[in-house]
Amino acid sequence: MRTLSAFHPDRIRGTSWVVSPEVVAALVFREWLVFRHVWASVAFGSLLEPVTYFVAFGYGYGALVSELAGLSYLEFIATGTIAIGVLFSSIFPALINGYVRRRVQGLYDGLLSAPVSVAELVTGESLWNALRVTMVALITTLVAVLFGVRFGPGVLLVPVIAIVAGFGFACAGAAFGAMMRSAHQFDFVIVGVIVPMFICAGTFFPIENLPTALRIVALINPLYHCVEILRAAAFGVTSAATTLGHIAVVVGFDAFAWVAGVLLFRNAVID
Amino acid sequence: MSREHAIVLRAVLKRFGSLTAIDNLSLDVPSGACVGLLGPNGAGKSTLMRLLTGQAIPDGGTIDVLGHRLPAAARAARARCGVVPQADNLDEELTVAENLLVYARLQRVPRPDRPKAVADALALARLTDRADTPTDELSGGMRRRLLIARGTLHRPDLVLLDEPTVGLDPQIRYDLWTQIEDLKARGVTVLLSTHYMEEAERLSDVVAIMHTGRLAAYGSPRDLIDRHIGTQVIEFSGSRGHLAGVEQQARDAGLTTRRAGSSLTVLGADDAGIFAPAHPVRRAANLEDVFVALTGAQLA
Numbered sequence: 001m002r003t004l005s006a007f008h009p010d011r012i013r014g015t016s017w018v019v020s021p022e023v024v025a026a027l028v029f030r031e032w033l034v035f036r037h038v039w040a041s042v043a044f045g046s047l048l049e050p051v052t053y054f055v056a057f058g059y060g061y062g063a064l065v066s067e068l069a070g071l072s073y074l075e076f077i078a079t080g081t082i083a084i085g086v087l088f089s090s091i092f093p094a095l096i097n098g099y100v101r102r103r104v105q106g107l108y109d110g111l112l113s114a115p116v117s118v119a120e121l122v123t124g125e126s127l128w129n130a131l132r133v134t135m136v137a138l139i140t141t142l143v144a145v146l147f148g149v150r151f152g153p154g155v156l157l158v159p160v161i162a163i164v165a166g167f168g169f170a171c172a173g174a175a176f177g178a179m180m181r182s183a184h185q186f187d188f189v190i191v192g193v194i195v196p197m198f199i200c201a202g203t204f205f206p207i208e209n210l211p212t213a214l215r216i217v218a219l220i221n222p223l224y225h226c227v228e229i230l231r232a233a234a235f236g237v238t239s240a241a242t243t244l245g246h247i248a249v250v251v252g253f254d255a256f257a258w259v260a261g262v263l264l265f266r267n268a269v270i271d
Numbered sequence: 272m273s274r275e276h277a278i279v280l281r282a283v284l285k286r287f288g289s290l291t292a293i294d295n296l297s298l299d300v301p302s303g304a305c306v307g308l309l310g311p312n313g314a315g316k317s318t319l320m321r322l323l324t325g326q327a328i329p330d331g332g333t334i335d336v337l338g339h340r341l342p343a344a345a346r347a348a349r350a351r352c353g354v355v356p357q358a359d360n361l362d363e364e365l366t367v368a369e370n371l372l373v374y375a376r377l378q379r380v381p382r383p384d385r386p387k388a389v390a391d392a393l394a395l396a397r398l399t400d401r402a403d404t405p406t407d408e409l410s411g412g413m414r415r416r417l418l419i420a421r422g423t424l425h426r427p428d429l430v431l432l433d434e435p436t437v438g439l440d441p442q443i444r445y446d447l448w449t450q451i452e453d454l455k456a457r458g459v460t461v462l463l464s465t466h467y468m469e470e471a472e473r474l475s476d477v478v479a480i481m482h483t484g485r486l487a488a489y490g491s492p493r494d495l496i497d498r499h500i501g502t503q504v505i506e507f508s509g510s511r512g513h514l515a516g517v518e519q520q521a522r523d524a525g526l527t528t529r530r531a532g533s534s535l536t537v538l539g540a541d542d543a544g545i546f547a548p549a550h551p552v553r554r555a556a557n558l559e560d561v562f563v564a565l566t567g568a569q570l571a
Contacts, residue, residue: 016345023377026377029376034364037364038364106360109358110361112349113326115377115379116346116349271287271326
């Protein structure tokens, strides 16, 4: 029952874009307190997921395919799996929390009775998701090493790449979560956005194999650019100029997702 | 900083699509007073509360809370307000103490003061020995006490309570009323919305009666009753036919009547010479009578 859309100029002007480090730290602290209660389930998922992918694709397909884009298949999917971990561990919690915490628990209404802005809510939650995603990326990298993948020294940049890309995906998840009116609408986002995102991204096969239309989807897919940055860092297979281009896309995506997240979230929690 | 009014509302308008929830409402809440916002469900009380915290944006008019113009300065205003909402929005993923600690941080309670602020809040809520209990294990009354403790943790100058005793049993209601009276004694400005007449009459210095988004009356409970009804009303019970007859008599004499269940109340009949009723009961006039007299509708 909103009289104005989220992106109406009046709404944009009326939004408080104040983000103070103190408040963001308090919100990340809150997430940390929650994590202390539920860490076991999070750790279980984070460990099992990459292992599953490596066993299925590494052993399964690795027997059929020996080399892809200048890398062994195991190396190719290692970076794909890290990227998928970054996507899933950031967008899913953000999407689910954005709906459950908002509509079922009324949590954001409670938080907003304190001197907190919507921008701070989105930033705090997305930052925590990005930090947690870094742990997931590190675990996945370790699992890859255990499966015999040999990374270059650039692999040390994985946490940085994970946190930057993860923040954007978390904001996107928050934006979608804010739009959802019922639990039935999860499917629209999962099947309509997330699944195409992780398939058309050069994660398990190069995008050159895709028909033109889907290749274009891949090119505008931030996950594709994230995978390419990971491959460049881990194995040095791309030129510096191309990699900078990929970085620009991911950073631009982060900015766009944050702004959209704040506006849509605000529309959802403020009447 | 002394200020005459904690809240100033001028011609506030709020629409939801084609529904006008708040219709050209002007109201002043004096500092240090307890103002009761009395009205039935749908009167706009909760919408008004959300407008005061900046969780809803008005479509017209101005709102000033503690000198801050909303919605632009809502965040700053909230630093000095305490909010006890109607909906239970405690953090379900945390324990009792963790709920209070997060709030202490969000309310910018200085780090050295936080442990004491949390301990005091736990004591106020009488939940000290449940500090580490997950919130979803608390009973209804405990949750409400925790909500009040959370809302007053940072010693605000203004506390907004949105229907605080709905759905609670009498013992807990009296308990909460005592807490509200403690706030009043400390000089905190209180705005309390309710549809319980007794609650409004007992706690408020001034009552603002709301109906369909408008202010129907404003004054102390005593003033409102004297002004609109008089001291007493006459209540009749009996067969439908009997009541119909009495109702007709009263209408002929130009008096307002109201039905409450199986009884009939005649308002403004201080000079009872008009009736020679069988089994009448005289009772003191109350705010519910005022509400009916002004709006023609029932409070609940």
